[in-house]
Amino acid sequence: MSTYAQPDGTLKGGRRSSPRSWRWSDRIVLVLAWAVGILLCAIAAGIVVYLAVQGIRYLSPTLVFSRPQTSASQAGSGGFLDPLLGTCMLALIGTAVAVPLAVCAALWIVEYGRPSWLARVVESTIEVIAGTPDIVIALFGLSVFELGVFAPLSFTSEKGGVFGQSLVIAGIMMSLLAIPPIFAASRDGLQQVPVHLREAAFALGKTRITTIRRVLLPRVRSNISTGVTLGISRIIGDTAIVLLLAGGTLRIETQGGVPVLNVLRGTTGSLTTYVYENSPAGEGGAPQKAYAAAFVLLMFVLVLNLTVERIGRRDAANSGAALTQGVV
Amino acid sequence: MGSETIFELQSARHLRDQSLSGAGVATPQAPVGETVPPVRTIVLDREPTPVRPPDERQAVRVVQETAGPERLALKSVGVSYAGKVAVRDVSLSIHQGEVLALIGPSGCGKTTLLRTLNRLTELTQSARRSGEILLDGEDIHDLVDTELRSRVSMVFQQPNPFPMSIFDNVAFALREQGRRKPGRRELEPQVIDALERAGLYEEVHGDLDRPALRLSGGQQQRLCIARAIAMRPEVLLMDEPCSALDPISTGVIEELIGELRRELAVVIVTHNLAQAHRVADKVAFMYLGDLVEYGSVRDVFEAPRAERTREYVQGAFG
Amino acid sequence: MRERLRKPWPDHRAERMLGAVSLLFAVFVLAMIVFVAVRAVPIFHYDGLSWLTGSGNLENQVSTMTNASVGARPSTYALSAWPIIYGTVITSVIAVAVGLVIAILASVYIVELAPERLRRVTVPVVRLLASVPSVIYGLIGVLVLVPFFNEHLITTGQQESVDNVVQLTGGGLGVASLILTIMITPIMIALICEALITVPVSWKEGAVALGLNPLRAIRSVHLRAIRPAIVAAAVLASARAVGEAIMISMVSGGKFFSPKPIDGLVFFYEPLRTLASTIVDFHEGLASPPLRASLYAFALLLLFAALFFSVAGYLIKLPLRRYQTRG
Numbered sequence: 001m002s003t004y005a006q007p008d009g010t011l012k013g014g015r016r017s018s019p020r021s022w023r024w025s026d027r028i029v030l031v032l033a034w035a036v037g038i039l040l041c042a043i044a045a046g047i048v049v050y051l052a053v054q055g056i057r058y059l060s061p062t063l064v065f066s067r068p069q070t071s072a073s074q075a076g077s078g079g080f081l082d083p084l085l086g087t088c089m090l091a092l093i094g095t096a097v098a099v100p101l102a103v104c105a106a107l108w109i110v111e112y113g114r115p116s117w118l119a120r121v122v123e124s125t126i127e128v129i130a131g132t133p134d135i136v137i138a139l140f141g142l143s144v145f146e147l148g149v150f151a152p153l154s155f156t157s158e159k160g161g162v163f164g165q166s167l168v169i170a171g172i173m174m175s176l177l178a179i180p181p182i183f184a185a186s187r188d189g190l191q192q193v194p195v196h197l198r199e200a201a202f203a204l205g206k207t208r209i210t211t212i213r214r215v216l217l218p219r220v221r222s223n224i225s226t227g228v229t230l231g232i233s234r235i236i237g238d239t240a241i242v243l244l245l246a247g248g249t250l251r252i253e254t255q256g257g258v259p260v261l262n263v264l265r266g267t268t269g270s271l272t273t274y275v276y277e278n279s280p281a282g283e284g285g286a287p288q289k290a291y292a293a294a295f296v297l298l299m300f301v302l303v304l305n306l307t308v309e310r311i312g313r314r315d316a317a318n319s320g321a322a323l324t325q326g327v328v
Numbered sequence: 329m330g331s332e333t334i335f336e337l338q339s340a341r342h343l344r345d346q347s348l349s350g351a352g353v354a355t356p357q358a359p360v361g362e363t364v365p366p367v368r369t370i371v372l373d374r375e376p377t378p379v380r381p382p383d384e385r386q387a388v389r390v391v392q393e394t395a396g397p398e399r400l401a402l403k404s405v406g407v408s409y410a411g412k413v414a415v416r417d418v419s420l421s422i423h424q425g426e427v428l429a430l431i432g433p434s435g436c437g438k439t440t441l442l443r444t445l446n447r448l449t450e451l452t453q454s455a456r457r458s459g460e461i462l463l464d465g466e467d468i469h470d471l472v473d474t475e476l477r478s479r480v481s482m483v484f485q486q487p488n489p490f491p492m493s494i495f496d497n498v499a500f501a502l503r504e505q506g507r508r509k510p511g512r513r514e515l516e517p518q519v520i521d522a523l524e525r526a527g528l529y530e531e532v533h534g535d536l537d538r539p540a541l542r543l544s545g546g547q548q549q550r551l552c553i554a555r556a557i558a559m560r561p562e563v564l565l566m567d568e569p570c571s572a573l574d575p576i577s578t579g580v581i582e583e584l585i586g587e588l589r590r591e592l593a594v595v596i597v598t599h600n601l602a603q604a605h606r607v608a609d610k611v612a613f614m615y616l617g618d619l620v621e622y623g624s625v626r627d628v629f630e631a632p633r634a635e636r637t638r639e640y641v642q643g644a645f646g
Numbered sequence: 647m648r649e650r651l652r653k654p655w656p657d658h659r660a661e662r663m664l665g666a667v668s669l670l671f672a673v674f675v676l677a678m679i680v681f682v683a684v685r686a687v688p689i690f691h692y693d694g695l696s697w698l699t700g701s702g703n704l705e706n707q708v709s710t711m712t713n714a715s716v717g718a719r720p721s722t723y724a725l726s727a728w729p730i731i732y733g734t735v736i737t738s739v740i741a742v743a744v745g746l747v748i749a750i751l752a753s754v755y756i757v758e759l760a761p762e763r764l765r766r767v768t769v770p771v772v773r774l775l776a777s778v779p780s781v782i783y784g785l786i787g788v789l790v791l792v793p794f795f796n797e798h799l800i801t802t803g804q805q806e807s808v809d810n811v812v813q814l815t816g817g818g819l820g821v822a823s824l825i826l827t828i829m830i831t832p833i834m835i836a837l838i839c840e841a842l843i844t845v846p847v848s849w850k851e852g853a854v855a856l857g858l859n860p861l862r863a864i865r866s867v868h869l870r871a872i873r874p875a876i877v878a879a880a881v882l883a884s885a886r887a888v889g890e891a892i893m894i895s896m897v898s899g900g901k902f903f904s905p906k907p908i909d910g911l912v913f914f915y916e917p918l919r920t921l922a923s924t925i926v927d928f929h930e931g932l933a934s935p936p937l938r939a940s941l942y943a944f945a946l947l948l949l950f951a952a953l954f955f956s957v958a959g960y961l962i963k964l965p966l967r968r969y970q971t972r973g
Contacts, residue, residue, distance in 0.1 A: 026861055029751070030759070036748055037755035037768055043828060044771045047778060047786060101667060108664035122668045124960045125675045131882070131956030132949065133889025135925045136682070139945045142932070143681040179671075230777075237779030239892040244929050272781045272892075280788050281896040287789055294782050301777050309770060448855055478857035488848035491871045500866070501856040555856065 048298065055295020058288040064296070068250045068274075080293050082251045086167070086268035087236050087297075090246065093171025094235045095228055098178035103217075103224060105179075106186035111216075130180035138244035141173040145245075166255070168264040170246035177238060178231025182224065189223025190216060226311050233304045236297065239272040248273040271297045395425030395609070399563050399593040400445060400480075405459035407440050407449060414440040417459070418619040420612055422563065427585060427594040429608035429625070431601065433640065437617040438597045442565050445595065446480040447473055464562070478505065481556035482565040486572050487548035489540035489555075494532055497540045498522050498555050505559070518558060526554035527584050546577025553584065557592070564588060566596040570603065582607050601641060605629055613637045675953075682949055685942035688935065692723035697943065700728030704902040711937040712928065722936045727944065729904045733918035734948075736905065737819065737894065738887035741826035746880050748827070749834035750869070756835070757842045758864050776832035784896030787825050792816040792897055795915065804912045812916060817899035820914035825893055830886050834879040837963075841875030842868055878962040885955035889948060891922035898923060921948050 022030075066079035105122060113119040146164035193216055201215050242248055247267025254262035269277070271293050276282050278290035400422035407415040415437040422428050430438040440449065447468060449455040461468045468476050478501065489497050495512075498519045503509055519536070523529035528550040532538070540551055549569060556564060566585070570578040585594055585607050598604050604611060604625070611628040613621040613636075621628055621637040632638045689697055707724055714722045756768055796816025805814050845868045853863035869876075899917020907913050919927070921944040931937045 022859060022862070026859070026865070029754070029865065030861055033751045033755040033759055036751040037760060037764070040752060040775065040831075041768060041771050044774050047782070048774075050786065050790070051782070101670070104664050104667040105671060108661070108668045112661045112664065114661075118665075118669075120964075121672055124957055125671045127960040128675050128953055128956045129671065131885035131889075131952045131959075132678070133891065133922055133952055135891045135922055136678075136889070136945045136949050136952070139685075139925065139942060140678045140681055143685050143942070144677070233777050237777065237781070239779070239781045240926060243926065272779060275781050275785055276892065276896070279785050279896060281784065290785055290789075294785050297779060298782060301779065302774070305770070305774055305777055308773075446855060448851070451851070451854065474857045474859055476857075477855055482855040484848060484852065484855075486848055488846070488852045490849060490852070490867050500853075501858070504856075504858050504862060504866070552852070559857070 048302075051291065051295050051298050054288075054291040055298075057291070059292040059295060063289070063292055080271065080274050080289065080296075083269045083271050083274035083293065084296070086242070086246065086252060087270040087272070087300075089167060089263075089268070090171050090174055090242065090270060091232050091235045093168060094174035094178050095232060097172055097175035098182055098231055099224070099228060101175070102179045102182035102227070103186050106183050106190060107216075110187055110190040126180055126183050129176055132176075133240075134177065134238050135240040135244070137173055137176055138241045141169060141241070141245050145169045165245050165247050165267060166265045167246055167252075167268050170241055170268075173241055173245055174235045174238065177234045177241075178228070181230035181234065182227035185223045185227030185230070186220060189220035193219055222311050222314065226308055229304050229308050229311070233301055233308075236270070236300055237272065239270075239276055242268075242270045242273045243276070246270070246273075248277070250274075250277070395589075396423050396593075398423050399464060400595075401460075401462040402445075403460040403462070405441070405444065405457065405461060407437070407444050407458075408456050409440075409452060410454035413617055415444070415614075416617040418612075418614075419459075420619070420622060422593045422595055424562070424591075424593045425589055426609040427589050427596060427607055428610045428612060429604040430595065430597045430612050430614060431599070431604050431640070432614035432620075434599070435616070436614040438614050439567055441614070442482075442567055442595060442597050445563070445565055446477050446482055448477075448482065478559050479561050480563045480565060481559070481561040482567065483549070483552050483556050483569050485568040487545060487552050489543070489548050489551050491541060492539070493537040494523075494540050494543070494551060495519055495536040497551055498558050500555060501559050522554040522558035525557060525588070526550045527580065527587075528554055544577075546573050546580060549573060549577065549581060550584070553581070553588075557588065561592065563593045563595065566594065568597055568599065571599070578603070601629075613640060615640075679946075679949060679953075682942055682946050686939055686946045688723055688939035689725055689943040692720055693725055697725040697727055697940075698731060700726050700732075700904070702726040704729050708902070708924075708928065708937070708940070711934055711940060712931045714934045714936050723939065725940050725943070727921075727940070729902050730919045730921050730924050730944070731947070732904045733898075734888050734920040734922070737823050737826055737898075737918070737920060738884055740819075740823040741830055741887050742880055742884050744823075745827045745831040745834055745883060746876070749831050749838055749879065750876065752831070752835050753838040753842055754861075754864055756839055758860060772832045772835050775828065776836070778829075780829065780890060780893040781896075783825050783829060784893040787821055787893065787897035788817065791821045791824070795821055800915050804915065808909060808912055808916070812901060812903050814912070814915045815899055815917065816915070817897050818915050818917045819898070819905045822894050822898040822918070823914075825897060826887055826890060829890065829893065830883040833883050833886060837875055837879040837882065838872065841872040845871050874962055874965070878959050881955050881962065882959040885952045885959065888920075888951050888955075889922055890920075891926045894920050895923040895926040900927060921945075 063079035064084065065081055067081045068083070069078040105126065109119050109122060142164045144164070145166075197215060197219075246269070247253070248269050249267045250269055252263060252266060252268045254266040274293045275290045275297065278286040278293070280287070398421055400420075402418055402420040402422075405415060405418045406413065418441060420428070430442060432438050443449050444457060445461065445468075449457065450473070457469075463471070463476070463479065468480075490500060492500075495516075499512075499515045502515050502518055520529060520533075523532065528547060531547060532543075540548065543551060549572075553564075553569075570581055573581070582603065585596065588594060589609075596604075596607065598607075608625045611621075611623065611625050612619060613628060613632075613634075615636050621632060621634050628637060629641050632641060702724055704726055707726065710722050752768075752772070756765055756772075760768060793816060795818075796814075799820075800814050800816065808814065842864075849867045849871070850860075850863050853867050854860065858866065898919060900919060900923075901917040902919055903917055905913050905916035905918055909916065925941050925944055928937060928941060932941065
């Protein structure tokens, strides 16, 4: 009889006020909100699809696994193995430096945090670091590591001029990109650990530090993982620090003779600088290679995003919090 | 158990099992905002009072004396959430000039029934309703929901004034009526009138632009009442309006209800029996989704017919 | 000694250690300000604060600086950086203003309007848009949007109208603002969505019970209630917007020019540079002392702006977070 009747004879709902009877401004908002929602999905799909189409067209195993050559012609200019390795190494160093620092800070804030004004200062400085533009971080890194005292860390010229650039320096400064997400994720995770767990540990006579190591840290492992994944995502997406601090070179150039140190002290590029240089903005000329490298980069980012989602879903966390975690 | 025979018990249980849509044993479903006690702890050593077949409803009285015209008519109303029955086969009549109190222990479905009257149950996706509810003769589910709610207003358990000024709170619904937004000067007399009828105007008339959240609990609740009656609804639904308030504010609001009922029909859900006795003209006692007893306040409190009712009003459980 | 390290530390020592690490960050920010300021001193030394104005020709000044070497004449330190300050401001203002409107609409869509299945798609989409590297945005901008603007949007007539002053090549304010908007909107969406979810259900119920349709309830009650969060979102997005370097460098046309609104639609086709994109464009010239000082001066300005926005955003968010503590 009624359109709202259910098979068992009950009613689901009644007449709803239809948008046709709403005020004009409400109707406009309704349409615009839907339009924006669809538009965002379209843009994201557009970016991914476009890069996939262009990237796959030019991507080949030789590109990925061969080293770049300086050459006048496209055919001879090789692939992007070096930049790829550069990206990986930078991410590794950056994360390795960031995790202990960020987790220690989160632990201090949540477990101790005295005096409280100091805690707020620390939190706001991490927010400041999060909001600092990457080129400013790069310039700061330059100004610090140019000092003679850091010469062993950086690329030096024959005349002894300290450039303040090297792979390890770039990695260290990149950690600043990763620290805010790791800190925020760890802090939120620690705050969600119920108080009674800590109380139980103390009641058993454990010191705070043991409690932290044995009880708390294992529990927030997935939070830290989320933070680390987000941090890695930020690191591999950065261009400015690599350009200014790692030299932005096409190939990995080593410095000195010591086996591992020479790479660390040397210069490198990354996928991001490779894309930049090959686009019309850089040396230009090879948009195909740029597309291919960009596609690989985007795939990394997508995989990292999926990882964050999977960890988040496993946690069954609040969906609101899950959204902010990936973004701010 | 009085006059019940084994035969009646058996047939009643049979009827009860049949009326559930295949859900098996009746499990009381928690209406929104109430907790459900497990069945076993309430039923002592016997079955719950069986629902009497329609033609044998002795506990549900047909009351002749009414104060005003009938506003809401409920006919065999049932509500279920996700297949679990919350309200079963309730028929009532709500008149202007009267206060109807819905009483019963937690989880008996009184709040669900109240929220069905302004179709607020629709906010839950899985809600289903059976039976008829007529507002001045029209079926409420044929009315547009926004229009229905401007004629049947609600006040909630926790005062929930909006984060705006007092004036904006009361004018809130008035502003949303119609296509054009009325100006402040147009609305002022209506706002003041609503505040006066809610007994709040004297306390706040100095500064109507003060943020509403700065008022005390009792004042906030009266503000919510003013907000609800500003549109001159026909029925005012109140869901335990005083349970979050102190005794003095409670008294003020109970007095207010007494005055409001002259122009409206009031339905109030309360778990405070003394309050029901003070405030109500008619009382409906519900238990586990069934309407067990309905009548004037004197009849239900002083001469209850059903055993359950007697136990409840004498404080045995609830 | 090793024994001492291996046994679990007493609490006070652990607290001090962890506290020291945390303080490192504060020290770090201070060091950042100091080091960058020190490198920028030569510019202040020569120009005072007038380098913020546009009195000279920035194009010439920068090329003089690029060619200078150590021991250059003091006059090479002349700087009037207003065009790029203006460029930074205008791109950020447009991006934040447009992005905020889009973010509010998108948040209403996600929280209220979208059916469950669409919501489960849209949320990851927003996160994806936030994590796309800026160089990829720049790449698509320079290879797709800039040619599109150049070939399909800019007419010959418009080109000629500004021919005497500047050449329109497709890259400029329009492309830069457009992409910047897309880049910063996800940040705002995340913050606003989170705020919308924390609005008490009782308000929405109350509004619906008074006869409002759900969308109207959201507009009248929720959006008013989360006004601080909206401000925080705008502020934090501004920090991101002023700091964007690579993408802008790739699509903005790379000229020291201040787009003029008087020019009408052409305003959006005119090229520009921002503080951040200038640093990227000229980073190879850091060996030249005057240029290095200028770049550090720009960085100092950016640092202060970012500092201001981040602290302001943090202070605004602080009371909001108290309502969200769970567990």
